Amino acid sequence: MKPCPLARVAQERRALTAGGANGMQHLQRGIGLMPSVTLYHWEPNANSGKPMLALMEKGVAFNSHYLDLLNFDQHKPEYLAINPQGTIPAMLHGERVLTESTAIMEYVDEAFEGPRLMPADAKDRWRVRWWMKLMDQWLGPSFSMIGWSVFVGPSVRSRDPQELEAAIERIPLPERRRAWRKAITGQFSTEEMEESRRRVALGIRMLEQELSQRPYLASNQYSLADINGFNLAYALPLSQPALSNDELTPNILRWLRAIYARPATRACWALGRTNLVKRVTILEQPHIGGGQAA
Amino acid sequence: MNLALYHGEPNGPSLTVLAALFAKELPAELIRIDLARGERHTLPFAHEPLVAMSIEAEGPILLADGEAMTDSVFIACYLDDVGRGVPLRPADPYARWETMRWCRQIIERTAPAAALLGCRAYPPQADEGVLESIVSVDLRARWREIMAGRFSQEQLADSRTKIHQAVERIEERLAEREWLMGAFSIADLESFAWLAGMVPLVSEAFAARPRTAAWLARVRSTPAVTRALSLALRSDPSASWSVGPEINRWG
Numbered sequence: 001m002k003p004c005p006l007a008r009v010a011q012e013r014r015a016l017t018a019g020g021a022n023g024m025q026h027l028q029r030g031i032g033l034m035p036s037v038t039l040y041h042w043e044p045n046a047n048s049g050k051p052m053l054a055l056m057e058k059g060v061a062f063n064s065h066y067l068d069l070l071n072f073d074q075h076k077p078e079y080l081a082i083n084p085q086g087t088i089p090a091m092l093h094g095e096r097v098l099t100e101s102t103a104i105m106e107y108v109d110e111a112f113e114g115p116r117l118m119p120a121d122a123k124d125r126w127r128v129r130w131w132m133k134l135m136d137q138w139l140g141p142s143f144s145m146i147g148w149s150v151f152v153g154p155s156v157r158s159r160d161p162q163e164l165e166a167a168i169e170r171i172p173l174p175e176r177r178r179a180w181r182k183a184i185t186g187q188f189s190t191e192e193m194e195e196s197r198r199r200v201a202l203g204i205r206m207l208e209q210e211l212s213q214r215p216y217l218a219s220n221q222y223s224l225a226d227i228n229g230f231n232l233a234y235a236l237p238l239s240q241p242a243l244s245n246d247e248l249t250p251n252i253l254r255w256l257r258a259i260y261a262r263p264a265t266r267a268c269w270a271l272g273r274t275n276l277v278k279r280v281t282i283l284e285q286p287h288i289g290g291g292q293a294a
Numbered sequence: 295m296n297l298a299l300y301h302g303e304p305n306g307p308s309l310t311v312l313a314a315l316f317a318k319e320l321p322a323e324l325i326r327i328d329l330a331r332g333e334r335h336t337l338p339f340a341h342e343p344l345v346a347m348s349i350e351a352e353g354p355i356l357l358a359d360g361e362a363m364t365d366s367v368f369i370a371c372y373l374d375d376v377g378r379g380v381p382l383r384p385a386d387p388y389a390r391w392e393t394m395r396w397c398r399q400i401i402e403r404t405a406p407a408a409a410l411l412g413c414r415a416y417p418p419q420a421d422e423g424v425l426e427s428i429v430s431v432d433l434r435a436r437w438r439e440i441m442a443g444r445f446s447q448e449q450l451a452d453s454r455t456k457i458h459q460a461v462e463r464i465e466e467r468l469a470e471r472e473w474l475m476g477a478f479s480i481a482d483l484e485s486f487a488w489l490a491g492m493v494p495l496v497s498e499a500f501a502a503r504p505r506t507a508a509w510l511a512r513v514r515s516t517p518a519v520t521r522a523l524s525l526a527l528r529s530d531p532s533a534s535w536s537v538g539p540e541i542n543r544w545g
């Protein structure tokens with residue numbers, strides 16, 4: 001197992017706090033002890049990034065076990081022993097294995113000290129869960145389909161076909177096997193891509209409307225809904241420049257920049273290794289106009 | 295707190311929310327709507343985004359101090375927080391994670407399957423004017439497919455498999471417990487609500503599942519579920535279905 005990025009996180013925190021930012025002091029807790037939490041994750045992106053960022057916001061030290069999704073690490077026997085479904089992320093807390101990224105985030109919020117990531121008001125909590133469900137089951141899969149067709153598929157396509165076929169055969173879930181096959185062969189129908197684009201466009205409008213009413217998604221405080229949403233939308237002005245920019249969706253851009261400015265977000269995205277997550281730096285631009293090229 | 299619940303026959307998500315309301319001893323005005331005729335879309339707040347775009351589709355709506363709330367598991371969590379009586383979720387964070395993960399499986403895998411099989415056996419029927427007023431394009435498309443009787447063999451087979459899998463998981467889970475999460479919880483409510491109507495429709499899944507059969511009877515005889523079922527207008531409310539959540543289209 002790759003040792004934890006604790007030292008690195010601690011170092012980054014020092015750099016960040018030295019610059020006047022604070023709020024990361026709680027990361028001190030646990031340093032020097034062997035952390036009892038291990039997170040199996042890929043990039044700070046989509047489902048992997050949700051528990052990563054939640055743990056970092058809470059200041060929970062954890063062993064980071066990076067799985068390379070593009071190398072099919074998630075279907076190797078060592079990982080299937082942890083999560084037989086072969087999907088990422090999974091979290092080990094002591095002896096217990098937890099899966100399902102959104103449920104893991106609620107667990108992280110409840111099981112550890114640190115700032116509360118669920119609002120105190122019961123109706124706000126309902127709204128947080130409602131938005132997370134929309135993103136997990138409706139908007140996320142549409143972003144993902146586009147992502148797999150333009151990034152995941154092309155990233156692995158050139159490898160030896162026999163090797164790829166063997167890799168697909170090792171995938172435990174039949175629906176994931178179908179998804180990989182589709183991504184590798186690029187066999188997405190025009191209709192399904194069109195439907196995904198329709199949902200992405202509508203989802204962006206819904207987010208903009210929601211964020212024009214409240215500082216954060218679903219409530220007036222930073223919560224798990226924002227962590228979930230940032231993982232989905234952090235590169236939005238780059239991936240959907242015609243739909244999301246400072247002119248068309250000023251509230252989404254304000255919200256993304258506010259989340260990106262948080263020390264935990266910086267530390268989390270610094271763990272990324274691919275160009276996929278480096279896209280987040282688009283948020284450093286003070287103004288992203290509608291004419292911006294993709 | 296001022297609560298009004300717009301609900302259909304006590305089956306599926308309407309059953310979950312009615313029973314949660316009763317278990318938590320919360321007073322609420324109960325307003326009957328015919329979900330199988332799409333009446334949900336004629337309500338004054340039907341166009342609000344959190345109603346129109348609810349993943350659960352034709353489920354109940356709780357109006358709480360003017361805010362229209364949807365998605366039965368999360369409404370039940372809310373009622374659990376604000377009501378009295380016994381808790382409907384465990385207190386321990388790990389057991390709460392198990393509850394939320396369990397409910398997610400039911401919501402994402404079992405509910406779409408049950409709704410599809412239920413609608414095939416007992417098709418919902420909405421007027422053209424109502425269909426036209428449905429805000430969500432994908433929900434409207436599902437209504438049209440179902441009303442036209444277009445069910446693919448692949449989806450039907452997959453849905454039956456998902457009912458089998460849900461029952462298998464329940465049977466296994468009950469080996470050491472009386473209720474799915476130890477004590478009676480939202481997980482029992484939501485699982486029962488979607489599966490009760492599957493007993494006659496996917497009977498093989500329930501054959502030789504003694505623990506599941508005993509659990510179904512146990513859930514049915516809790517005071518909250520009994521009271522919810524007593525509101526039925528038809529002799530068998532588990533034969534009432536309307537368009538449900540979408541079957542996963544990707545990932």
Ligand SMILES: N[C@@H](CCC(=O)N[C@@H](CS)C(=O)NCC(=O)O)C(=O)O
Pocket residue numbers: 046047048069074086087088089099100101102176545
């Ligand atoms: N509902 C699960 C979904 C997990 C999931 O599908 N993760 C994706 C990555 S975002 C994955 O593991 N894909 C790799 C594969 O299927 O091989 C969660 O939220 O944790």
